[in-house]
Amino acid sequence: MAVCARLCGVGPARGCRRRSAAREQRRGAADSEPDTDTDPEEAGGGGVTEDEEAAERIEGGRPLPPSVEAGPGGRAPLSLLELPPELLVQIFGSLPGTDLPSLARVCTTFRRILRTDTIWRRRCREEYGVCENLRKLEITGVSCRDVYAKLLHRYRHILGLWQPDIGPYGGLLNVVVDGLFIIGWMYLPPHDPHVDDPMRFKPLFRIHLMERKCATVECMYGHKGPHNGHIQIVKKDEFSTKCNQTDHHRMSGGRQEEFRTWLREEWGRTLEDIFHEHMQELILMKFIYTSQYDNCLTYRRIYLPPSSPEDLIQPGLFKGTYGSHGLEIVMLSFHGKKAKGTKITGDPNIPAGQQTVEIDLAHPLQLPDIENLRDFSELSRIVLEVQEQVRREEQEREQCQKEEEHSQQAASQPASPLGGEGAEGEETAAGAEGTTQDKASASQPFVLPMGVISRNEDYPRTCRICFYGTGLIAGHGFTSPERTPGVFVLFDDDRFGFIWLELKSFSLYSRIKVSFQNAQAPSREAFDEMLKNIQSLAT
Numbered sequence: 001m002a003v004c005a006r007l008c009g010v011g012p013a014r015g016c017r018r019r020s021a022a023r024e025q026r027r028g029a030a031d032s033e034p035d036t037d038t039d040p041e042e043a044g045g046g047g048v049t050e051d052e053e054a055a056e057r058i059e060g061g062r063p064l065p066p067s068v069e070a071g072p073g074g075r076a077p078l079s080l081l082e083l084p085p086e087l088l089v090q091i092f093g094s095l096p097g098t099d100l101p102s103l104a105r106v107c108t109t110f111r112r113i114l115r116t117d118t119i120w121r122r123r124c125r126e127e128y129g130v131c132e133n134l135r136k137l138e139i140t141g142v143s144c145r146d147v148y149a150k151l152l153h154r155y156r157h158i159l160g161l162w163q164p165d166i167g168p169y170g171g172l173l174n175v176v177v178d179g180l181f182i183i184g185w186m187y188l189p190p191h192d193p194h195v196d197d198p199m200r201f202k203p204l205f206r207i208h209l210m211e212r213k214c215a216t217v218e219c220m221y222g223h224k225g226p227h228n229g230h231i232q233i234v235k236k237d238e239f240s241t242k243c244n245q246t247d248h249h250r251m252s253g254g255r256q257e258e259f260r261t262w263l264r265e266e267w268g269r270t271l272e273d274i275f276h277e278h279m280q281e282l283i284l285m286k287f288i289y290t291s292q293y294d295n296c297l298t299y300r301r302i303y304l305p306p307s308s309p310e311d312l313i314q315p316g317l318f319k320g321t322y323g324s325h326g327l328e329i330v331m332l333s334f335h336g337k338k339a340k341g342t343k344i345t346g347d348p349n350i351p352a353g354q355q356t357v358e359i360d361l362a363h364p365l366q367l368p369d370i371e372n373l374r375d376f377s378e379l380s381r382i383v384l385e386v387q388e389q390v391r392r393e394e395q396e397r398e399q400c401q402k403e404e405e406h407s408q409q410a411a412s413q414p415a416s417p418l419g420g421e422g423a424e425g426e427e428t429a430a431g432a433e434g435t436t437q438d439k440a441s442a443s444q445p446f447v448l449p450m451g452v453i454s455r456n457e458d459y460p461r462t463c464r465i466c467f468y469g470t471g472l473i474a475g476h477g478f479t480s481p482e483r484t485p486g487v488f489v490l491f492d493d494d495r496f497g498f499i500w501l502e503l504k505s506f507s508l509y510s511r512i513k514v515s516f517q518n519a520q521a522p523s524r525e526a527f528d529e530m531l532k533n534i535q536s537l538a539t
Contacts, residue, residue, distance in 0.1 A: 040101055040149040081109060089116050097123040097148055120144035128152045128177045129517075142209050147180065151215045155182050155207055158231070158239050160518035162299035163344060163352065163534060166290055168478070170345045170352025172317075172329055173204065173299055174516055182207040184241075187514070189319045189327035189345070191268035193455040195510045196495075199319070202265075204295060205229055205241055221295035222249035223261070229295075237301035246294045262287055267326065279324040285348065300537070302344070303521035303530050305333035312339065312361065313493050320509035321455040322347065330356060330509060332496075333531070337362045339488075341498075341509075342531060349474050350481075353534040357498050359469040359488040363390060367444065367466055376449035379487070380501055386468040387485045446489065452499060454506040460491040471500050 080088065092103065092114060100119070104111040121144040124130040130147070159182070162173040172187040183206045190197035203220040210216045219229035227245040234240055243249070251257045263271060267283065274280050305315035311334045322328050325347040333340050339359040346352035363386050372378045446463040448454060469488040474481035487499040494511040521527035
């Protein structure tokens with residue numbers, strides 16, 4: 001802090017350019033007193049008329065005085081304190097808001113200037129995208145500094161994408177700054193089976209400033225409007241919500257009316273429209289399970305998958321068909337020669353967090369002509385042959401690893417030739433990857449084999465390329481899980497499909513075209529750790 005004071009020219013021998021020499025001697029020492037408060041909420045002291053007038057000059061477009069370029073006696077300024085306040089407002093406004101509390105500790109002059117709302121209005125706009133007319137806040141007595149410190153800065157850690165802990169069902173929550181509010185939007189897939197329709201969303205909570213004291217948290221669940229809620233940041237990348245007035249979630253018609261309303265919102269239909277008995281049971285089970293939480297939930301942060309130029313398509317979030325379970329949200333990510341589809345929402349069979357499909361990008365499939373493709377047994381034969389090939393290759397890799405470990409233990413022996421073979425294998429794999437990328441740019445006719453069930457018959461009739469893959473299936477309650485062979489079908493940049501051979505079923509996936517903010521992983525390692533964590537929680 002002493003270094004900062006010297007750089008800024010703070011001390012008993014220096015003072016503000018705008019003060020007289022006599023005032024410098026009387027108040028110079030007071031101006032040099034450091035301030036120990038580091039909270040953005042305290043970055044500034046009492047209001048100063050000089051600084052407010054300076055801010056008004058800047059906002060009104062009035063030119064800066066000529067004294068900016070010269071200090072006392074016509075010399076160049078040697079200290080920040082010799083600059084006019086309106087220029088300091090511009091300088092301080094360009095700094096990150098988190099740095100301003102340290103600046104306020106330098107001296108009381110800086111602290112007074114940091115009371116200028118122009119600085120905080122700019123920080124709200126540039127750091128959090130608040131484009132509202134913040135001047136209207138003056139009517140309510142709330143300053144831009146209050147908005148920054150008590151709302152945006154305080155709750156900055158909950159912005160981004162989150163997965164709620166709702167048993168096997170999961171979910172996708174996006175917390176954003178929306179005007180002068182922070183709102184948690186729950187994203188829902190479109191109604192089954194319209195996988196290409198846009199996502200639906202509804203607010204679960206919101207935070208805003210009602211008065212200068214503190215931010216107000218409101219629960220938005222139910223149909224009776226906003227009511228009192230609470231948010232607690234449990235730890236890094238985890239927070240919880242609680243509704244303090246759950247009676248607002250109840251309806252006059254009781255549970256039956258609540259169920260009918262939920263069914264229309266969740267499925268876009270009535271129970272009488274659903275003739276499949278097993279599907280009715282699954283829907284009723286989900287309503288009973290999810291409604292018991294009453295919006296009292298714990299959320300864990302999730303990241304969007306990182307991308308690279310070598311990826312087959314842009315990774316991201318997709319909505320896919322899952323038979324009687326309806327549409328679910330899946331995250332597609334690439335990991336070298338593998339691609340993984342991880343469930344963000346799930347069901348009692350395969351819960352959220354589990355890896356629903358895995359694609360082996362090193363084994364593209366050559367589909368038969370369109371007539372033979374209609375024969376399920378022909379497609380099954382091709383896939384099972386590749387499955388056997390993959391099994392042999394895995395055995396060979398394990399054998400090579402054992403031999404390499406054995407050769408490393410024999411220090412006196414010359415280097416094993418396996419290194420050369422490995423390099424050759426890498427070159428072959430690289431060549432195969434180039435061929436795969438070339439094939440992916442072309443298109444070929446596609447049709448589902450006879451007997452394969454699809455919830456959506458409006459699937460594309462041409463595809464770019466197909467790969468061998470495996471899909472995860474299990475009994476109710478995630479019992480007896482196993483990976484079974486299947487076919488990954490890439491239709492275009494935004495749609496792909498998966499044929500589950502054992503189930504004779506087809507899932508169609510369509511990209512979620514929403515620009516999510518604050519959702520990028522800080523690193524590939526952080527993303528991989530996130531995937532591992534949500535899978536371990538699901539297990």
